[in-house]
Amino acid sequence: MGDARKVVVIGAGIIGAFAAWELLEDGHDVIILDAEEPGGRQGASYGNGAWIMESSLLPVSVPGLWRQVPGYLMDPLGPFAIRWSHLPALTPWLARFLLAGSSVGKIERTAGFRHALTQGALQRYEAVAEANGLASFFRHDGHLFLYPDRATYEADGLAWGLRRRYGIEWQELEGEALHAFEPGLGAHHRFGVYIRAGANLSDPGAFIAGLVEGAARRGAVLQRGRATGFRFEGNRLRAVKTDQGDIDCGRAILTAGINARDLALQCGDRVPLEAERGYHVVVPDIEGGPRHPVMMMDGKMVFTRTQAGLRIAGQVELASLGAEPDWRRADILLKHLERAFPAMADRLEEGVIDRWMGNRPSTPDGIPCIGPSRLSPDIIYGFGHGHSGITMAPMTGRLIADLCGGGHPAIDPNPYEAERFR
Numbered sequence: 001m002g003d004a005r006k007v008v009v010i011g012a013g014i015i016g017a018f019a020a021w022e023l024l025e026d027g028h029d030v031i032i033l034d035a036e037e038p039g040g041r042q043g044a045s046y047g048n049g050a051w052i053m054e055s056s057l058l059p060v061s062v063p064g065l066w067r068q069v070p071g072y073l074m075d076p077l078g079p080f081a082i083r084w085s086h087l088p089a090l091t092p093w094l095a096r097f098l099l100a101g102s103s104v105g106k107i108e109r110t111a112g113f114r115h116a117l118t119q120g121a122l123q124r125y126e127a128v129a130e131a132n133g134l135a136s137f138f139r140h141d142g143h144l145f146l147y148p149d150r151a152t153y154e155a156d157g158l159a160w161g162l163r164r165r166y167g168i169e170w171q172e173l174e175g176e177a178l179h180a181f182e183p184g185l186g187a188h189h190r191f192g193v194y195i196r197a198g199a200n201l202s203d204p205g206a207f208i209a210g211l212v213e214g215a216a217r218r219g220a221v222l223q224r225g226r227a228t229g230f231r232f233e234g235n236r237l238r239a240v241k242t243d244q245g246d247i248d249c250g251r252a253i254l255t256a257g258i259n260a261r262d263l264a265l266q267c268g269d270r271v272p273l274e275a276e277r278g279y280h281v282v283v284p285d286i287e288g289g290p291r292h293p294v295m296m297m298d299g300k301m302v303f304t305r306t307q308a309g310l311r312i313a314g315q316v317e318l319a320s321l322g323a324e325p326d327w328r329r330a331d332i333l334l335k336h337l338e339r340a341f342p343a344m345a346d347r348l349e350e351g352v353i354d355r356w357m358g359n360r361p362s363t364p365d366g367i368p369c370i371g372p373s374r375l376s377p378d379i380i381y382g383f384g385h386g387h388s389g390i391t392m393a394p395m396t397g398r399l400i401a402d403l404c405g406g407g408h409p410a411i412d413p414n415p416y417e418a419e420r421f422r
Helices: 014-025 065-074 084-100 104-118 121-131 150-154 157-165 176-181 204-217 257-266 328-340 342-347 386-405
Strands: 006-010 029-034 080-082 143-147 171-174 191-195 199-201 221-224 227-233 236-242 251-254 274-283 294-296 301-305 310-318 354-362 369-372 379-383
Touching (some): 006 014, 014 029, 014 379, 014 386, 080 084, 084 310, 104 157, 104 386, 121 386, 150 191, 171 176, 176 191, 204 221, 227 257, 236 251, 251 257, 251 386, 257 354, 257 379, 274 328, 274 386, 294 328, 301 328, 328 354, 354 386, 369 386
Parallel strands (some): 006 029, 006 251, 029 221, 080 310, 143 294, 251 379
Antiparallel strands (some): 227 236, 274 310, 294 301, 301 310
8 A cells, every 4th residue: 555655746846856855844755756856858847938937927828829829830930930840739728828818817816826836936046055055056136128119018017017906016227217227128129127036946857956966965866767657446546557567556647748748637637738838048257248038028938047047948939749849949039139139149159058958838728737536636747837947946845735635725826736637
């Protein structure tokens, strides 16, 4: 019979790492299972924009987006691209995606659910970083959002109105004030919004690896292997099946990112989870680049100074899992960098340090799946965070631990349950 205090965390990305940490806090015996090294290049957690962004309230799908779908199909290098050849397989997800963002009321509802998962992230990161000797990876430099002008900022009023509703504060910067704040900025952007309460990780992969190592020092067992299924007695979990043999346990936490979809199906839940493929490039962090973490709103990408160099990350490409990368999208990121910070254009001869593509595990409604599976209460989901995994990881981990221990949950878990897709 499975030991109810023995928990297998399937997946050692940022969500799994925080879940393991919170489970240890509550006295569980934890096994962290992953086929690869924690924090490695295979995970979406490794290559994202590295922002901890409590103001990340809006989903990707918003009212009126459906009108732009033909353009997304026609432009393979745009900020949101859909590969023609994969459209038949993606259509069911895409239909749900457009419906989820079809009205302001739906967006407001989603923003509330996202707000519950993002708030307190900075404070929890600071505490966990301090406890694990990872403070050097935590940077509190704020977030600067760039617009061509005030009119384009005002056209984005739904997002900023919701941020105001939830108490997010910011500073508007225009013209000379903006260029004094970011001296290397080119003439294309003349309006900016600076949120001081923003942070980033200077090396997300190393932070994740360090957090998993910290969990191991507290007694977690790291086990290399790929989860292939589950063994039940009735509806009670008895073991996690892996390519290395069964692991006896009483609970399993499914935090395997895009790979969670097939395992969830074995648990009775057909979750519409697709890969919003993201790219990044890393270039030398040379003079003339951004001083602050920057989000270029007209290009849907971020510029973040990391330990490896200046990381340019973002955009969305919808294609089936396993499709070959389109590295032209990485080149587009460089062109946007040169437009935003022209002084860097002639100084990139040192070349690109790194190129990366990863699969953001995305639900169509922009809300992750957190909660028990349909088949067994002993399997708890924690996947589908899309672009916001880093920010939502601390509260997701806490909620998972609360659900696993049967205590009063930190937030209402009902909006995140997979049954909304049944």
